[in-house]
Amino acid sequence: MHTATTSRTEDGITTAEYAVGTAAGAGLAGLLYVMLTGGFGNQLLSTLFDHVLSLLGVG
Secondary structure, three states, X not given: XXXXXXXXXXXXXXXXXXXXXXXXXXXXXXHHHHHHHOHHHHHHHHHHHHHHHHHHOOO
């Protein structure tokens, strides 16, 4: 009995993984941009800054 073996390359899989990773990274960057440039981001940074100053005993 002869078994035929075929060699399959998965080069396209790597390209698809890069595409998904790039899309996910761009989506996360967009979400962070919207959050940090809006009112939430200003309040978060202000609170964080005040907390650090209080820990240092300055504020």
